[in-house]
Amino acid sequence: xxxxxxxxxxxxxxxxxxxxxxxxxxxxxxxxxxxxxxxxxxxxxxxxxxxxxxxxxxxxxxxxxxxxxxxxxxxxxxxxxxxxxxxxxxxxxxxxxxxxxxxxxxxxxxxxxxxxxxxxxxxxxxxxxxxxxxxxxxxxxxxxxx
Numbered sequence: 001x002x003x004x005x006x007x008x009x010x011x012x013x014x015x016x017x018x019x020x021x022x023x024x025x026x027x028x029x030x031x032x033x034x035x036x037x038x039x040x041x042x043x044x045x046x047x048x049x050x051x052x053x054x055x056x057x058x059x060x061x062x063x064x065x066x067x068x069x070x071x072x073x074x075x076x077x078x079x080x081x082x083x084x085x086x087x088x089x090x091x092x093x094x095x096x097x098x099x100x101x102x103x104x105x106x107x108x109x110x111x112x113x114x115x116x117x118x119x120x121x122x123x124x125x126x127x128x129x130x131x132x133x134x135x136x137x138x139x140x141x142x143x144x145x146x
Contacts, residue, residue: 009138013138023115024037027108027111027112028108028111031107031111033104033108034078035078035108038063038071039075039080040108040112041060042068042072042075042081043080043097043101043104043105044105045057045060045061046095046096047097047101047102047105050096051084051094051096052094052095053092053093053094054069054093054095057072078100079100079101080097080098080100080101081095081097081098081101082098083095084096
């Protein structure tokens with residue numbers, strides 16, 4: 001592949017990520033949800049499986065520990081999540097969605113589903129599979145960089 005095309009991949013991914021985040025921000029604002037796309041990823045993961053460790057959330061959100069910690073701090077301040085000790089070790093916590101957090105996720109879900117449908121408009125299941133294959137391979141390739 002030509003050098004010029006390889007550089008373009010990063011730009012295309014960044015462009016898609018940016019419009020996705022901006023659209024999510026616009027959708028959250030439209031429905032009066034005080035949440036960011038980064039916070040949404042954590043809330044959505046907890047909605048699907050409540051009571052996860054910070055490490056589990058890092059892996060699922062592809063964020064580092066300081067970033068996830070900051071997001072959790074904010075969602076705890078908003079009373080959307082709570083930290084609960086799960087061992088005798090005061091440093092180990094699981095993160096849980098609160099009733100307020102669950103209500104917010106359920107309020108957002110219909111709008112998120114509309115966004116997902118809009119983003120895949122005119123695209124096929126095969127297109128989705130191809131995108132997954134390409135992004136997974138990019139991730140694998142770049143994860144080995146030293």
